[in-house]
Amino acid sequence: MLWKTRLALLLFYCGGSCSWAREDRQQQQQKNSASTGAPARADTHRAHAAEVLDFGYVPSVVYETHAYYEPGPIGLLFHMVHALLYAVQPNPFPKDLIVKLLQQNMGGIKPEELQKPENVVLTLQAIYYEIGFIVLAVLGFLFLILMPLVGFFFCMCRCCENCGGEMHQRHRKNADCQRGFYTASLIASSIFITAGVLVAYTANHNITTQIKSTRRLVSTNIRDLKSFANYTPAQIDYLTAQYTTAKNKVLSDLDNIGPLLGGRIHNQLEKEVVPALDNALRMTGVKVESAIKAMRETKEALENVSTSLETLQDGTGKLQRSLQAERSSLSNTLNDPACSNGDVAHTCSTIRGTLSQLAISANFNGLPDVSPQLANLETVMKTDLSYIVQKGYSAFNDTPLMVREQTKGVVSRVKALLDKSGAEIIGFTKMFPVEPALENFTKFLSDGQKNIEAYYPQIDQLDFYRWIGCVVVCCMVVLILAFNILGLMCGSCGYDKNATPTTRGCMSNTGGNLLMAGVGFSFIFSWVLMGIVVTSFVAGGNTEKLVCEPLANRQLFKVIDTPFLVHPAKKNFLPGLLFQDPNLDLTLGSLYRDCYENNGIYAALKLENKFNFVKFINATAYNPELASILERVNVDLQGVTLLEQEGKDNLINFANTGLGEINYPGYLTEVNKGVTVVDLLSFANELEAQADNLPRGALGNALKGHASSIRQIHKEQVLPMEQAMKFVRARSSLSQSITLLQTTSRELPTKVTNVLSAIDAAEYLIANNASQVVKQETGKYVRNLVSYFRQYTNWAQNSLMLEVAQCKPISNIIDSLEIIGCSFIIDSVNTFWFGLGGCCLFLIPSIIMSVKLAKFYRRMDTEDVFDDYPSYDTMTRYPRASAPPRQPDW
Numbered sequence: 004m005l006w007k008t009r010l011a012l013l014l015f016y017c018g019g020s021c022s023w024a025r026e027d028r029q030q031q032q033q034k035n036s037a038s039t040g041a042p043a044r045a046d047t048h049r050a051h052a053a054e055v056l057d058f059g060y061v062p063s064v065v066y067e068t069h070a071y072y073e074p075g076p077i078g079l080l081f082h083m084v085h086a087l088l089y090a091v092q093p094n095p096f097p098k099d100l101i102v103k104l105l106q107q108n109m110g111g112i113k114p115e116e117l118q119k120p121e122n123v124v125l126t127l128q129a130i131y132y133e134i135g136f137i138v139l140a141v142l143g144f145l146f147l148i149l150m151p152l153v154g155f156f157f158c159m160c161r162c163c164e165n166c167g168g169e170m171h172q173r174h175r176k177n178a179d180c181q182r183g184f185y186t187a188s189l190i191a192s193s194i195f196i197t198a199g200v201l202v203a204y205t206a207n208h209n210i211t212t213q214i215k216s217t218r219r220l221v222s223t224n225i226r227d228l229k230s231f232a233n234y235t236p237a238q239i240d241y242l243t244a245q246y247t248t249a250k251n252k253v254l255s256d257l258d259n260i261g262p263l264l265g266g267r268i269h270n271q272l273e274k275e276v277v278p279a280l281d282n283a284l285r286m287t288g289v290k291v292e293s294a295i296k297a298m299r300e301t302k303e304a305l306e307n308v309s310t311s312l313e314t315l316q317d318g319t320g321k322l323q324r325s326l327q328a329e330r331s332s333l334s335n336t337l338n339d340p341a342c343s344n345g346d347v348a349h350t351c352s353t354i355r356g357t358l359s360q361l362a363i364s365a366n367f368n369g370l371p372d373v374s375p376q377l378a379n380l381e382t383v384m385k386t387d388l389s390y391i392v393q394k395g396y397s398a399f400n401d402t403p404l405m406v407r408e409q410t411k412g413v414v415s416r417v418k419a420l421l422d423k424s425g426a427e428i429i430g431f432t433k434m435f436p437v438e439p440a441l442e443n444f445t446k447f448l449s450d451g452q453k454n455i456e457a458y459y460p461q462i463d464q465l466d467f468y469r470w471i472g473c474v475v476v477c478c479m480v481v482l483i484l485a486f487n488i489l490g491l492m493c494g495s496c497g498y499d500k501n502a503t504p505t506t507r508g509c510m511s512n513t514g515g516n517l518l519m520a521g522v523g524f525s526f527i528f529s530w531v532l533m534g535i536v537v538t539s540f541v542a543g544g545n546t547e548k549l550v551c552e553p554l555a556n557r558q559l560f561k562v563i564d565t566p567f568l569v570h571p572a573k574k575n576f577l578p579g580l581l582f583q584d585p586n587l588d589l590t591l592g593s594l595y596r597d598c599y600e601n602n603g604i605y606a607a608l609k610l611e612n613k614f615n616f617v618k619f620i621n622a623t624a625y626n627p628e629l630a631s632i633l634e635r636v637n638v639d640l641q642g643v644t645l646l647e648q649e650g651k652d653n654l655i656n657f658a659n660t661g662l663g664e665i666n667y668p669g670y671l672t673e674v675n676k677g678v679t680v681v682d683l684l685s686f687a688n689e690l691e692a693q694a695d696n697l698p699r700g701a702l703g704n705a706l707k708g709h710a711s712s713i714r715q716i717h718k719e720q721v722l723p724m725e726q727a728m729k730f731v732r733a734r735s736s737l738s739q740s741i742t743l744l745q746t747t748s749r750e751l752p753t754k755v756t757n758v759l760s761a762i763d764a765a766e767y768l769i770a771n772n773a774s775q776v777v778k779q780e781t782g783k784y785v786r787n788l789v790s791y792f793r794q795y796t797n798w799a800q801n802s803l804m805l806e807v808a809q810c811k812p813i814s815n816i817i818d819s820l821e822i823i824g825c826s827f828i829i830d831s832v833n834t835f836w837f838g839l840g841g842c843c844l845f846l847i848p849s850i851i852m853s854v855k856l857a858k859f860y861r862r863m864d865t866e867d868v869f870d871d872y873p874s875y876d877t878m879t880r881y882p883r884a885s886a887p888p889r890q891p892d893w
Contacts, residue, residue, distance in 0.1 A: 056252055056791060058245045058798045061806040064234040068223040070818030072826045077209055077834070080202060084833045085547075091135035092548050096558045100128050101549075102565045136544055143537035146843065147530050154526025179500075182859040186491065189518075189852035193487045195845045200480045202838025206831045207473035213827035214466050218459065220819045225452045227812040232441040232448070238807045242799055246428050249795035250421050253788050257414045260784070265403030267780040318724040323363050325716045326679070330361045333709045341702040350693050354706070357689075360681040361713075424623045473835065476535060479528040480842045486521030487849060490514045494860035504863035515861030518853040525846045525853075533843045539836040543829055551825035560592035587612055598814035606804040607813070683717035 074081055103125055130137065160166035256263055334355070342351035494514025502508065553559035566574045570585075577594065579585030589609045597607035605611070687710040694706035 054252070056248055056794050056798075058248055058795065058802075059241075061238050061241055061802045062234065063806065064230045064809065066223075066227040066230065066809075066811050066815065068220065068227050068812065068815040068819065070220075070815045070822060072822045074826065074830070077205060080205070080834045080837070081830045084830070084837045087837065088544055088547055088833070091139060091544065092132075093135075094132050096549075096553045096556075097128070097132050098553075098558060098562055100125065100132065101562055102568060104129070105562075105568060133545075136541060140537055140541050143533055143540070146533045147537065150526060150530045150533065154523075154529075157526070158523075178859070182856065185852050185856040185859070186495070188848060189487060189491060189856055192845045192849040192852060193484055193491075196480060196484055196487075196842045196849060199838040199841035199845065200477050200484065203473070203480075203835050203842070204477050204838075206834035206838060207470060207477070209834075210828060210831040211466055211470050213823075213831070214462065217823050217827065220823065221455060222452070224812060224816055224819055225448050227815060228448050229445055231808065231810070231812050232445045235441060235808045236438050242802055242807055243428055245799070246425055246795060249791045250425055252791045253421060254418060256784075256788060256791075257417055260414060261403035264780060264784045267783065268777055271776045271780060314724075318720060319363055322679075322716070322720045322724065325720060326361045326363070329709065329712055329716060330358050332712075333361075333706075334358060336702070336705045336709060339702055339705070341700065347697055347702065350697060354690065354693055357681075357686070360686060361683075362680050420628060427623050428619075476532065476839065479524075479532060480839070483521050483524050483528065483846065483849070486517045486524060487853060490517035490519075490521060490853065490857070490860070493517060494856065498860065507860070507862045511860045512862040515857040515859075518857040518860065522850050522853045522857075525850050529843055529846050532839055532846075536836045536840040536843055539832055540840065543832040543836060546829050547825070547833055551821070551829055554821050554825065557592060557595070560590070560595060564590035564592050581608070582613060584613075595814050595817055598810040598812075599818075601805075601809045601811040603802075603804050603806060604808040604810040604813075607810045679721060683713050683721055687711070687713040687717070 337351045337355050493510050497508045497510025573579050573585035578587035578589040594607050691710040694703045697703040
């Protein structure tokens with residue numbers, strides 16, 4: 004009982020130090036997804052799914068024992084024996100019958116209770132199950148009893164010259180056939196007996212060989228138990244140390260709470276915020292760019308127009324005064340009396356009618372000044388609107404930094420709590436003296452191995468005695484076989500057909516005597532052999548059917564695991580023995596099954612019902628305090644400003660540059676006009692031509708003088724003005740710029756208003772409606788943190804169930820006991836009685852054939868005689884004569 008107590012103590016400590024509840028490991032593996040945004044946006048975002056942690060593999064141990072036995076050629080004999088036993092006992096394993104018998108025997112059966120009907124029924128059921136063995140055992144006992152009696156009476160009968168004892172052989176015509184038949188039958192019987200004795204000797208030798216193999220099984224099983232004890236502490240340490248992996252991952256996520264939690268909040272809010280900023284950026288990048296280009300061109304044009312306008316306005320005044328003076332002077336000339344003559348009057352009247360053409364056409368003095376618009380354009384063009392919008396992106400993308408700053412206190416508290424939890428987990432595993440208990444267990448194994456090895460010489464000696472005894476038994480059969488074989492050889496070799504029964508040779512007579520000696524030894528040894536056969540048959544056969552077969556198909560475990568088998572108040576036997584808790588749902592069958600699959604001892608012994616370490620892990624790794632801290636994570640985004648007031652004012656000023664107030668039609672109208680109403684050179688030439696048509700005199704000379712003055716005005720005043728209006732005359736460039744600027748200026752206020760409305764709505768969303776987004780993303784972030792601990796607990800409990808303290812040695816011990824007890828010993832014992840029993844059965848025909856055949860080999864005292872004379876009665880016999888009567892002619 005000492006080894007049971009120590010084993011229970013070991014399992015207690017091992018289970019107490021590593022007890023997780025049995026659950027399936029949840030595999031979570033999702034790919035990270037990234038979302039793209041504007042150039043100034045965060046370029047990467049973490050996926051919402053928690054990362055799958057890699058805890059590695061628990062240090063494994065390779066056990067040496069291979070609890071598998073392949074008998075080899077002798078397995079054919081084992082199968083024959085199993086087939087014979089199945090024929091003798093084809094009934095299934097009587098589980099219910101054995102349970103009832105055990106329960107009654109546990110309570111104690113009094114003699115008077117045997118007469119009860121239920122006990123009678125159980126007895127009849129047991130007899131019915133054992134009927135095959137009973138019948139064969141009865142036949143064996145009959146053989147055991149009758150063979151000595153038959154041998155005794157046979158001997159007495161032969162001494163009285165009966166039962167073939169008389170030394171006289173009657174003449175028969177088929178004597179040769181009979182002798183041949185008896186010889187063949189005896190040879191066949193001897194062959195079967197030889198096969199039987201070889202089978203018995205093989206089984207005997209197999210026991211000795213396999214007993215030596217048991218040392219290897221014992222040694223490997225003990226080494227496996229030592230490995231089990233030596234590796235378990237390292238496996239437990241590795242299991243608890245992997246809490247650091249989960250803790251470090253949580254700490255890493257806490258250190259990166261800004262990119263993780265802030266990035267997730269950013270991803271959710273950017274659906275509303277980024278489109279507004281994108282619209283503003285597109286406006287600044289596309290619409291505003293084209294507008295600024297037009298403004299730049301228009302600014303240059305307006306600057307040129309403004310410069311030219313000043314020049315033209317000054318020249319227009321001078322030109323107007325010169326033309327007015329020339330027109331007055333020419334009018335005075337035409338009022339000369341010389342113009343009153345008939346022919347001259349018409350010419351003067353014509354010239355007087357064209358005086359109104361001496362005037363300016365374009366009135367540049369009426370055009371408005373563009374200096375205010377130029378000043379506004381210069382101010383707007385100095386403003387970088389794209390930079391203003393990029394500042395909005397930057398403010399929104401600073402959400403992770405804001406989250407990190409606002410959660411500094413929470414992160415520091417969580418880190419301190421995780422360090423405390425890790426210390427508690429390690430401290431909990433150190434509470435149980437696992438290593439001292441395992442050291443004691445290892446020492447116990449070493450001492451036990453020494454004690455077992457100390458018995459090896461005694462076992463070898465006992466096995467040698469057993470082997471000698473079985474060899475002696477086989478030699479009994481071999482002795483009988485020797486007499487039979489020698490008798491057959493001597494008889495067959497010394498037999499002479501021409502010799503009469505009374506004149507047979509010495510060798511033939513010796514053969515007959517040897518056969519009779521074999522018969523005598525058969526009677527002497529057969530009952531001893533049958534006694535050995537019956538004893539080993541009953542013991543080995545029932546052991547095979549009631550122990551080995553149900554142990555091989557695990558039916559025996561069902562008997563042991565029957566509830567309330569040992570005591571009516573104790574449900575299960577095994578937990579009551581190990582834990583003093585018979586109500587625990589633990590059976591020997593489940594223990595063997597889990598250990599056979601090389602699961603952990605924790606799962607095999609169902610230690611979660613005694614030491615639920617998973618509950619402790621969950622309560623420690625993710626305790627209410629940690630949950631409370633994480634629930635208080637809060638992020639305030641009211642400080643996020645997408646567009647400052649300065650940027651809004653710049654956008655408004657950009658839309659209100661005053662370009663729409665310019666009198667674009669007036670500019671276009673004046674640009675399309677000439678400097679004067681009529682071409683002065685043409686007018687002067689026409690005036691000079693008309694002066695030539697007048698009579699020579701002072702009037703004609705005066706008109707020519709006016710023509711010369713007009714040319715001088717054109718040269719000195721009109722031509723410079725036309726040079727100043729060179730840009731104006733190229734009016735297509737200015738016209739196009741003004742037209743584009745006019746179109747753009749009409750669209751800008753609406754665009755700017757829409758952008759400002761979208762940005763205001765996004766800022767309102769961030770400031771007032773982001774709490775739900777923050778709450779949702781915070782919950783996801785916290786669940787990811789919790790999932791790391793859950794991954795650890797799932798991995799830990801699965802490792803504990805499958806990899807920590809793998810109890811394969813326990814199932815190997817059971818399998819090794821089955822191999823040693825059943826395959827090595829019981830199968831060999833059954834094979835031994837199988838061969839020896841065959842010998843006993845074939846001794847009967849061997850005795851009969853030997854007695855019959857000995858008549859043909861032994862030298863007889865008398866024989867049948869026939870008379871050759873006519874008067875001689877050939878049917879007259881002399882059965883009792885010592886020699887035939889002599890005839891006269893012999």
